[in-house]
Amino acid sequence: MVTKEKFDTVFHGDIIGKEIIFxxxxxxxxxxxxxxxxxxxxxxxxxxxxxxxxxxxxxxxREWVSPPGVNLYFTVLLRPPFPPGEASILxxxxxxxxxxxxxxxxxxxxxxxxxxxxxxxxxKAGGILLEMKAAKNRINLLAAGIGLNVNMPLYELPEDITSxxxxxxxxxxxxxxxxxxxxxxxxxxxxxxxxxxxxxxRALINEWIRLNSTLTKKVTVKSPDKIxxxxxxxxxxxxxxxxxxxxxxxxxxxxxxxxxxxx
Amino acid sequence: MELDEIKQLIELLKGxxxxxxxxxxxxxxxxxxREKYLSSFEAISSAKKPGVTAPKESKEEVAEESKLVTxxxxxxxxxxxxxxxxxxxxxxxxxxxxxxxxxxxVEAMKLMNEIECDTDGVVSKIxxxxxxxVEYGEPLFLIEPA
Numbered sequence: 001m002v003t004k005e006k007f008d009t010v011f012h013g014d015i016i017g018k019e020i021i022f023x024x025x026x027x028x029x030x031x032x033x034x035x036x037x038x039x040x041x042x043x044x045x046x047x048x049x050x051x052x053x054x055x056x057x058x059x060x061x062r063e064w065v066s067p068p069g070v071n072l073y074f075t076v077l078l079r080p081p082f083p084p085g086e087a088s089i090l091x092x093x094x095x096x097x098x099x100x101x102x103x104x105x106x107x108x109x110x111x112x113x114x115x116x117x118x119x120x121x122x123x124k125a126g127g128i129l130l131e132m133k134a135a136k137n138r139i140n141l142l143a144a145g146i147g148l149n150v151n152m153p154l155y156e157l158p159e160d161i162t163s164x165x166x167x168x169x170x171x172x173x174x175x176x177x178x179x180x181x182x183x184x185x186x187x188x189x190x191x192x193x194x195x196x197x198x199x200x201x202r203a204l205i206n207e208w209i210r211l212n213s214t215l216t217k218k219v220t221v222k223s224p225d226k227i228x229x230x231x232x233x234x235x236x237x238x239x240x241x242x243x244x245x246x247x248x249x250x251x252x253x254x255x256x257x258x259x260x261x262x263x
Numbered sequence: 264m265e266l267d268e269i270k271q272l273i274e275l276l277k278g279x280x281x282x283x284x285x286x287x288x289x290x291x292x293x294x295x296x297r298e299k300y301l302s303s304f305e306a307i308s309s310a311k312k313p314g315v316t317a318p319k320e321s322k323e324e325v326a327e328e329s330k331l332v333t334x335x336x337x338x339x340x341x342x343x344x345x346x347x348x349x350x351x352x353x354x355x356x357x358x359x360x361x362x363x364x365x366x367x368x369v370e371a372m373k374l375m376n377e378i379e380c381d382t383d384g385v386v387s388k389i390x391x392x393x394x395x396x397v398e399y400g401e402p403l404f405l406i407e408p409a
Contacts (some may be wrong), residue, residue, distance in 0.1 A: 059373060061347020084337040085399050088372040115372040130374040134337045136400075224341060224394025239372055254371045254396075255341040 007049050010183035013190035016076060018045040025068065027055045030131055030145040033075035037141045038133075042079070047186065049074035056147060057129055059257075064127060070152040071167070072182055075145040076189055080196070084134035087142060088254070089201055091115045092208045092239045094128045094144045097188035099211045102148075105184045106176050108168050111213030114232065114241045114258050118148065119213055122260070123166035125149045146185070150176050205237065214260060219243065223256030232258075332382050334404040336397045340371035344393040352393075358386045359409075366404055369397060384408040 007022045026032050029048045037043035050073050056064030066073050076094075080087060095116035102110040102118070110126075111119045118126030126148035133141045149167035157165055168176050195203055209215065219232045221243065228251055230243040241253045336342070344352040344367055353365050360366065360380045369376045388405040391397055 059375075060343065060370075061350060084376065085339065087338070087376075088374050091372040091374050128373065132374055132376045133379070134376060136335065136337050224343075225396070254339065255373075 006179045007182060010179050011186040011190075013045070013187065015045045015193060016190040017047050017186050020047045020049060023048070023050040025052045025054065026050045028053055028057045028145070029073050029075040030057055030129065030143050031055075033077050033143045033145075034131060034133070034141065037077045037143065043077045043141060044079045046077045047074055048077075049182065057145060058127060059129060064147045065152075065157060065161075065165075066147065067152065067156045070156070070178075071150050072146070072148045072178055072185075074182065075143050076186075078139075078142045078144065078193070080139050080142060082139070083137055084132065084139050086238075087130075087132055087134070087139055088115075088239050089196065089204065090142065090144060091128065091130055092235075093192045093196055093204050094130070094146065094189065096204060096207045096211060097192045098126060098128070098146060098148065098185055100192075100207075101181065101184040101188045102168070103211075104188075105181055106168060106172070106174075108172055110211075112208060112211050113260065114212065114214040114219075114235070115239060120166055120168065120171045122213075122262075123171075124164055125166050125168060125171070144189075148181075148185075150178050150181060201237065205235065205239065208235065208239070214241070214258065218261040220259045220261060221253050221256040222259075223253065228253065229261070330408060331387055332384065332406040332408055333402045334366060334378060334381060334406060336369050336378065336399065336401045336403055338369055338371055338374075338376055339399050340369040340374075340376065340397060342391045342393065342395050342397045342403065343368040343370060344389070354386050354389075354404075356386050356389060360384060360386055360406065369403075378403065380404075380406060382406060382408045 008020045011017045021036065023032065029050050033048040036046060036048065040046065052068035053066035053073050056066035056073060058064045080090065092115060095112045098118055099110045099112055102108055108120055113119050116128040117124050126146065129145045131143045132139060151169045152167040154162060154170055192204060214232045215234060217232050220227065220229045228243055230245040232241060233244045233250065234242045236242060236252065243251045243253060245251055346368065353367055354360055362380055362383050364380045365377045366380050367378050369378060384406040386404060387407045390402050390404065397403065
């Protein structure tokens with residue numbers, strides 16, 4: 001049984017989780033968080049979590065499957081004090097926080113697929129979608145939405161994604177305490193965000209590299225205007241993926257769907 | 264290329280039918296294009312992107328054009344005119360828009376940046392095609408304020 005109190009009190013950091021809004025069911029925690037954030041003078045650190053979502057958001061209008069009682073769906077609001085052009089580092093930061101928490105708390109060897117998908121045994125167990133409202137030189141509001149498949153059984157997944165998606169429980173056979181995992185993730189977000197605020201972006205990039213499962217693999221990247229295949233060689237200081245093409249040239253990618261080519 | 268030289272070139276084009284002029288020299292590139300609504304111009308010395316536009320000659324027209332509000336991209340990324348590939352675009356040319364209304368999304372690394380309109384008005388021009396990469400500060404829309 002999900003109780004509001006459990007999720008509400010599991011973590012309160014200096015920045016993250018100063019207020020945790022729990023909803024039994026909502027459209028999308030990102031939507032609720034953005035609306036909430038616009039009304040607040042200082043929205044930084046507010047977290048919106050729902051037991052289920054009716055319109056969980058993926059990239060470009062895709063739906064995130066969000067049944068009740070099994071997974072984590074939440075959004076952390078931030079107002080980072082740097083220009084909008086530097087906000088993309090938060091994409092990597094969020095992934096580092098989630099994967100660190102999963103590894104430390106459950107022992108599951110999760111990894112990051114560029115830029116921020118959470119993979120377990122090559123299948124997607126979690127996704128992160130950031131939405132931002134920005135003026136030219138400052139970020140007004142940033143919502144980091146995180147969906148993580150924790151105890152979801154296979155039958156909850158739509159058939160067309162069963163070969164690509166998974167949950168922590170599907171991979172290990174063990175149930176995970178969702179509330180405690182949620183608390184650990186918030187604590188890691190607080191840690192990593194503080195590292196960023198202290199100006200140590202390089203430390204986060206290095207941590208991303210340590211936890212990633214994309215580099216050194218063959219990948220295909222599909223973006224709206226082209227498809228690129230090659231070796232995922234590195235990420236640069238902005239977190240963009242550098243791909244070595246078959247002709248030896250490199251291409252830098254900042255958006256698109258990455259598929260890791262097996263074999 | 265010196266500013267004075269650029270000004271001279273623009274003066275030279277006035278009263279002619281030339282709509283586009285491109286000059287490349289010593290690693291710098293200048294492109295002057297004359298269009299109906301554009302009135303600002305910029306020179307890019309490192310031969311990166313063409314996109315310099317000369318002002319029109321008539322004073323009345325300049326006054327009218329200068330009213331247009333340019334919406335620029337605050338980040339480098341991919342320009343999306345619609346929230347998803349299946350959805351209709353956020354706005355079309357000729358649409359009435361309100362201040363704060365979302366005009367497009369610029370995406371970089373799964374960060375979806377919703378670009379809002381600065382003013383109440385009408386969409387006069389959409390300067391970038393759907394799915395194209397955009398640079399920091401690149402003009403995306405021209406809005407005629409209400």
